[in-house]
Amino acid sequence: MQISMTINGKEYSHDIEPRISLAQYLRENLNLTGTHIGCDTSGCGACTVTVDGAAAKACTLLAVQVDGSEITTIEGMANGNEMHPIQEAFKENHGLQCGFCTPGMVMTAADILKNNPNPTDEEIRHGLEGNFCRCTGYHNIVKSIQHAAEKINA
């Protein structure tokens, strides 16, 4: 089936099988391997991207379902060599260890901060309910997102 969508500001068009998930399409057809696949069944959030500005788990969307949408993946966050403030904040606050969950964390953080530019720690923790990290213990992730909020609001 023919689909086309805008990903990180660029138009893409492909003929793909309907059973291919958005996560697979990004990784295998477009080589955008920043979107990670952990559980592949909507539990862990590693595959989070934004679809028309709202965070979504790309493993649980068929690529054909989001035909015509605007997608942002982790690769679309930086502005050239300049990292996005959320990425900067994760780097500065040790918000990652192995980094597997990080793209999903950053994309979910973008949704959290878009809807709530001054979140409390508790609101951030609730916002991350769909994202698992097996390394950091979450404290530094919450700290990173707080710091990102400060940077964005500055």
Next chain:
Amino acid sequence: MIPAKFDYIKASSVSEAIGLLEKHGDDAKLLSGGHSLIPAMKLRLSRPEVLIDIGGISGLNSISEDGNEIVIGANCTHADIVNSDRINSDLNILAQTAKHIGDIQVRNRGTIGGSLAHADPAADYPAVVLACDAKIEVEGKGGKRTIPATEFFLGIFTTALAEDEIITAIRFPKVANGNYQKFFQSASRFAVVGVAAVKDGDSVKVGVTGVSGTPYRATAVENAYSGSSDAASHAVDGIDDLMSDHFADEEYRAHLAKVMVKKALEA
């Protein structure tokens, strides 16, 4: 994990979707948010040959007021419900409930129509549609009909929907005094037990999810409410199919139901 092969058709209207359901019968399934169906298809718990995507049908995602009622299109996402001013002010119990479904990503994609049609025994909305006496508006080859929430749920993953029927909207009365109490399953965030209570003077309507395979109205609690300070002790009266799993066995679940009903009555 990749689901088994299927044909995918994007329906552009309700009548087109009904025509496709009629044509493909048992082999077809509707797709809205996909947040119950796609994981099930990956795990081969579900294997439709034709997927009819109703996600893009215009007119199924509005939230409107009709006299004393609020009409919510089947394709409204949990996030649409959380963010609706109208629902927050006139049907606050539903906004409270939607806020605690899954996580941000799930709320951005999952829909109220999909959740009701799926009838997961641990889903949250069933308790609320029951306590509010909401009506499920459906359309099929025989035309439109309205199913009262109390007649909609027939069992685990089983509803009164016919094979060719689509939920188009859910019609709620405005509710001034209602609350939803959820005991979270700590890993999945689904409800182990969820209780919705809608109070009006000295009467109450109570909907319970997560306890029986079929969500139910706790009529014994409702009947005892005005005269008794111990109405919550009747939370599982007459329920003979208490669910049991590794998170909550029957005895624990029955106890939890009483505790959550008490909380909802006192909130």
